[in-house]
Amino acid sequence: MTAPFEHFYSVIPAGGIGSRLWPLSRADAPKFLHDLAGTGQTLLRDTWDRLVPLSGAQRIMVVTGRAHRAAVEEQLPELADPNVVLESAPKDSSAAIGLAAAILRQREPDVVIGSFAADHVIRDAPSFRRAVGEGVAAADAGYIATIGITPTEPAVGFGYIECGQAMTIADAPHAVAVTAFVEKPNLATAERYLADGKHLWNAGMFIARADVLLEQLGRSQPELLAGITELAEAWDTPRRGAVVDRVWPRLTKIAIDYSVAEPAAAAGRLIVIPGDFGWDDVGDFASIAKLHSGGRKSDLAILGENARVLADASTGVVISQSGRLISLIGVTDIVIVDTPDALLVTTTANAQRVKSVVDALKISGRDDVL
Numbered sequence: 340m341t342a343p344f345e346h347f348y349s350v351i352p353a354g355g356i357g358s359r360l361w362p363l364s365r366a367d368a369p370k371f372l373h374d375l376a377g378t379g380q381t382l383l384r385d386t387w388d389r390l391v392p393l394s395g396a397q398r399i400m401v402v403t404g405r406a407h408r409a410a411v412e413e414q415l416p417e418l419a420d421p422n423v424v425l426e427s428a429p430k431d432s433s434a435a436i437g438l439a440a441a442i443l444r445q446r447e448p449d450v451v452i453g454s455f456a457a458d459h460v461i462r463d464a465p466s467f468r469r470a471v472g473e474g475v476a477a478a479d480a481g482y483i484a485t486i487g488i489t490p491t492e493p494a495v496g497f498g499y500i501e502c503g504q505a506m507t508i509a510d511a512p513h514a515v516a517v518t519a520f521v522e523k524p525n526l527a528t529a530e531r532y533l534a535d536g537k538h539l540w541n542a543g544m545f546i547a548r549a550d551v552l553l554e555q556l557g558r559s560q561p562e563l564l565a566g567i568t569e570l571a572e573a574w575d576t577p578r579r580g581a582v583v584d585r586v587w588p589r590l591t592k593i594a595i596d597y598s599v600a601e602p603a604a605a606a607g608r609l610i611v612i613p614g615d616f617g618w619d620d621v622g623d624f625a626s627i628a629k630l631h632s633g634g635r636k637s638d639l640a641i642l643g644e645n646a647r648v649l650a651d652a653s654t655g656v657v658i659s660q661s662g663r664l665i666s667l668i669g670v671t672d673i674v675i676v677d678t679p680d681a682l683l684v685t686t687t688a689n690a691q692r693v694k695s696v697v698d699a700l701k702i703s704g705r706d707d708v709l
Contacts, residue, residue, distance in 0.1 A: 341392060341468070344475050348450050349390040350439040353383055353403040353411060353457035354429055356709075358697040359623040359690065362681035363658055366709055371457035372410055375621050377631055377642070382458045382621065384414050389461060393453070393471055400424060400443065401457075402435040421575070427587050432595040433563060436545070437556050441571030444549040451478045453546040454595075460630060462617030470614045474546035476510035477610050483547040483555060483603045485517070487539025487611045488618045493529035496622055496691060498522055498541035498596070500611050508610070517604040517611050520596060539611060542618055545595065551608075552599060559602045563591045623690035624674040628656035639667070655687055681708050 357370035364370040371383040378385055390399055400422040403411050408425055412418060424439055436454045443450045453471060461467050474484035487500040503516035520541060524532065532538035545552070557564035566586050573582040603609035619626050631640030632654075639655060641648050646659035649666045655673035657665055663677060674690060676683040685693065700709055 343393055343395040343398070344451075344472060346447070346449055346451055347394050347398065347475055348443050348447075348452045349394040349399045350436060350443075350452050350454045351383070351386055351390070351399065351401045351457050352432060352435045352439075352454060353401055353407065354426065354435060355458075356697075357458065357622075358694045360621075360627075361693055361697045362678045362683055362708065363660075363676050367406065368410075369407070369458075370621065372407070372414070375458075375627055375630070375642075376460045381414055382460070383411065386455060386457050386459070387415050387417075389464060389467065390455060392464075393468060397422075400439050402426065402439050403457075404429065424574075427583060429592075430587070430590050431592045432543075433556065433560065433593045433598040434567065434590045436595050437553065437563065437598075438567045438570055440547075440549040440552050441567045442574050444553065445571050445574070448550065450549050451475055451546065452549050452552070453544070455544055456620070458621060459542070460617075460619045460621055463615075466614065466616035470513075470612045470616070471546065473511040473513055473612045474544075477506075477508050477514050477612070478547045478551070480508050480511075481548070481551060481608075482506075482508070482514075482610045483545065483552060483599065483608055484511075484514070485546070485600065485609065485611050486542055486544040486614045488542050488614045488616075490533050490538065490540050493526060493533045494540065495523055495526055495529050496626070497620070499524065499529075499532055499538045500541050502537050502539060502611060502613075506610050511610075511612065513613055514610045515613070516607065517600075517609045519604060520601050539613055540618070541596070542614065542620070543596075545600070555599050555603050555606075555608065560591055560593065560598045563593070563598070566590045623693065624656055624658075624676070624685070625687035625690035627658075628672075628674070628687050631656065 353371050357364035360370050396417045402424040405425045470486050477484040499521040501518040503518040506514040508514045573579050628640050632638035639650050641657050643659035647664045648657050651668045653667035653670045658676045660678045672687040674685045
């Protein structure tokens with residue numbers, strides 16, 4: 340068995356509702372607590388199993404909401420109690436990852452951390468390990484590293500990383516400089532990115548020395564750094580509860596792409612390791628359909644224990660949790676999600692628009708189905 344990387348700690352941010360997967364994913368059962376990849380276990384458990392060989396089970400920290408603690412610990416019985424970091428309210432990825440980095444720096448000043456989302460699907464573990472290993476080497480050299488996925492199609496549901504010149508970093512032969520981060524493009528732009536060979540999908544994975552990441556965070560968000568530093572200093576003491584209650588509510592809510600990655604790229608401190616492994620963020624129902632059909636548009640993916648589905652000349656995805664019989668005849672690229680209290684019907688082409696339904700339900704006060 341290959342040994343874990345030295346002085347490396349994995350961090351799993353397990354937050355977010357996954358609103359584009361409503362009504363399957365909800366506040367009390369977000370997508371990382373579902374089996375969406377067909378492995379027989381949750382996405383969170385898949386992530387844990389993928390990271391144990393890289394850092395060891397005792398060197399994995401999970402950052403999640405207080406409401407999800409019991410479910411997370413049920414999924415991960417090996418998770419050490421000091422490595423459970425609970426958010427009292429969602430504050431986005433800068434606070435979650437920054438707090439984990441600050442706590443681990445307190446415990447181990449020269450630690451290298453890698454942040455990997457709880458709800459992604461990754462295939463080809465050896466290629467993933469190679470990419471992470473190069474990221475650790477780049478972190479040891481003082482860089483902040485991200486892993487970008489080599490695109491296989493002109494996807495409009497992902498952000499992109501624009502690659503610059505090749506870097507010379509020991510034990511990171513594939514490292515290249517990051518020129519810019521690009522928001523989710525339209526189809527024409529995505530097709531151009533696919534053709535030019537200079538763009539990678541932004542998978543939201545970051546590897547860095549904890550002190551380097553926090554220094555970069557402090558340059559753009561000094562008040563946020565001050566807050567999480569105060570939290571980290573109290574974390575392993577009896578003062579934790581009081582400090583969390585006082586400091587957490589006033590932390591700035593901002594994604595780590597904006598607080599760390601983009602400023603680091605502008606300063607020449609961010610590099611990307613291209614990842615050639617299969618990857619999907621399972622961000623919408625079109626992703627689920629693709630995962631379970633192997634990319635074949637002629638297939639109908641059916642998920643759900645005891646799902647009862649009759650289909651004739653139909654494609655797309657059906658997710659059933661109600662036990663109700665669902666019959667499809669001659670419909671293509673259909674998305675049906677049937678739960679006991681909500682039914683969603685759309686198409687894979689409109690999968691990204693499901694979030695607008697969630698927004699409308701929030702405005703109308705229908706929290707009972709969120």
